[in-house]
Amino acid sequence: MVRAEEKRGRIGESVSGLPTRHELLLYRRVIKLVNEDFHVDDLARLPEFYRHLVGLAVEITESSGGSLFFSEMNRGGIISIAAYEKEDIAVPGRRFRAGEGVAGEAFQSGRVEVHSPDKPHPKFVTLSSGKYGALMAAPIAVPGQKPEGILCVYRRDPEPYTVVEISLLETLGKIIVSILRLVRLSHDLADSNRHLLDSLECSGALYSLSLKVGDRRSVSEILQEVVVSFSRLFGIERVAVLLKRGDHLVVEIAEGLPERLGAGKVVPLEAAGEKAESRIRTTESKILRAINTCLTERRPIFSEHTGDTLTPSRRIGDFVVFPLFSGRTLLGCVVVAHGPAASIQFDEKEIDSMKEFVSGIGLSIEQARALEINERAYRAAIRAIADSLETRDQDSKGHSARLVRYANHIAERLGFSPKDRRTLEFACLLHDVGKLVIQDQILLKPKKLTDSEMEIMKKHAEIGATMLERIEFLRDAAPIVRHHHERWDGNGYPAGLAGEEIPLGARILAVVDAFDAMNQTRPYSQGRKVEEALEELRRCAGSHFDPRVVEAFLDYPFEDLPNSSSDSSSLF
Ligand SMILES: [Fe+2]
Ligand SMILES: [Fe+2]
Known part of the structure; x- marks a missing residue:
C-alpha cells in the first residue's frame, strides 16, 4: 500500500x-x-x-x-x-x-x-x-x-x-x-413496463404451448394439405374449405369449383327455409344451398347428380358438404365434388372415410387460428415496445421496421428457416430495447458522448439481451441483441467476438443497422445515398462486417426506397 x-x-x-x-x-x-x-x-x-x-x-x-x-x-x-x-x-x-x-x-x-x-x-x-x-x-x-x-x-x-x-x-x-x-x-x-412484459410473457406462454401441441403450421398450410390429401386419399380434385368469420362464411381455399365458391369469396348465410320455393337451376346454387343446410342442420348434405348448365371447366358432378367441427364448435364446412362424369358417384364407404378425415381437420385449424391470433397479439406488443423506443429517440423513427425488411432479405438469401427469420425479426425490432434504461441526457445528447457516457451507452446491448432472456418466446433473439455491436474483426462490443463466433443473426443486424444509420438523415448530418452507403459496407466487409452478409444485402431492391428521408436512426 x-x-x-x-x-x-x-x-x-x-x-x-x-x-x-x-x-x-x-x-x-x-x-x-x-x-x-x-x-x-x-x-x-x-x-x-x-x-x-x-x-x-x-x-x-x-x-x-x-x-x-x-x-x-x-x-x-x-x-x-x-x-x-x-x-x-x-x-x-x-x-x-x-x-x-x-x-x-x-x-x-x-x-x-x-x-x-x-x-x-x-x-x-x-x-x-x-x-x-x-x-x-x-x-x-x-x-x-x-x-x-x-x-x-x-x-x-x-x-x-x-x-x-x-x-x-x-x-x-x-x-x-x-x-x-x-x-x-x-x-x-x-x-x-411490467404490464406490457406480463402480457408478452402470457402470450409467449400460450405460443409455446401451441408449439408443443403440434407442428407449427399456419391455417393456410393446413388447408393446402386438406386439398392435397383429398386428391391423394380419395382421388378428388374439387375441394373447398369454408370457415365462419363472424356472421359470414368465407371460402378459404377452393380447387375446381364454380366461380362463386372461389377462394376469398364470401358466402351469404341464409335462414333455414329461405328461398325454399325458388327453383334451383345451377350446380353452383345447389351447392350454396347445401352449404346453408349443412350449417343449419350440422350434418353432411349430399347432392344428386347436377351440372348441365355450367361451363365445361366448371362442370362438376356429385358433391357432398361436410360440416367442420372442432369439438362441438362449428367452424365451417368442406365441400368435395366429383367431376362431371355421371357414372362417378360417392359410395357409402368413401363417404364414411371422408367424414372421419374431415373430423380430424377442425382441431388443427382451430389450433392454428389461435396461434395466429396469438402471434398477431405479441407482434403488436413487440411493435409497441419498438415504437415507444423510437418515440423517445426521435431520430430513429421507422428504423426498426426498416431493419426488419432488410434483414428479411438477407435471411432469405442465406436460407434461414421460418423460425430463425422470426427470431431475427424480433431481434431487429427490439435491438435497442436496452436503451430504455439509458438516461435522456446521454441518449439524447446532441454532442459527442464522453468516454464514460459512451461506456454507459454501450451497456444497452447487454441490458436489452437480459430483458429478452426473461421472456420465453424472445429468448432466442437475446444473443442477436447482445452481440449486434460486435465486429467481424473482433473490435466490437460487448464481448469482442470475432468472425463466426458472432451469431449470424447479430452479423446481419450489424450490417443493416449500419446501413440504415448511414442512409438516413439525422439532425446533424445528411444521410448518404444508397449507393454510397452500400459502397461503405463493401469497404468495411471483412473488417467491420461479415463479407457474406454484405454480399447478400447488395441486391436488396432499393428502387422503392428514397435515397434518404427525414427520419433517421441512431448509431446505437
Ligand atoms: Fe444498438
Ligand atoms: Fe439501431
Missing part, C-alpha cells in the same frame, strides 16, 4: 493539480464494477453493489471503513443503506438529519466535509471516543444540485485525509450519482 506521505509527495497537494488519470482510473474502476460484477437490472444484487461502492471509497482513501447514505425524501435527512465495516456510524439503517454530524452537514451544504484531530469539524459528534481518527463525507450529487446521498469514510488512526483523497471521494460521489440514475431508470422501467 502506498503511504499517504508518498502519495502526497508524488501527486501534489492542490486539487487543481490532481492528475486527470487518477479520476479516469476511478471511472474505470466503477465502470468495471458495473460491467463485470453487476447488472443494472439485477435488483436483487443492489445491496451487494452498494457495498462494493463503499468498499471502493474505503480503498481509494485508505480508510478503515465507510458507509453509503441515501436521502430520505419524507424525513429530509439521510439513512445508511450499505456499510463496508459495521461500526456504529456505518450500521445500515443509521439516520442523520440534514446538518446533523459531518455526514448530515455534507448533505445540507452539498460540499465535502472533513474532520481530523488537527482540524476538528464543528459538527463532529463523538459517539464512541477514540474510534474515529479522521472522517470525511462527500455528497452524491450532480454539481449544483441537491445531494441524493452521502458517501462517508473514516480512519481509526488520526492521519488526516489529503487533498487528493478528498478529491477522489468527491469524484466518486459524482460518478455514483449517474450510476444511481441508471439504476432508478431500471426500476421505473420495470414498473412501467
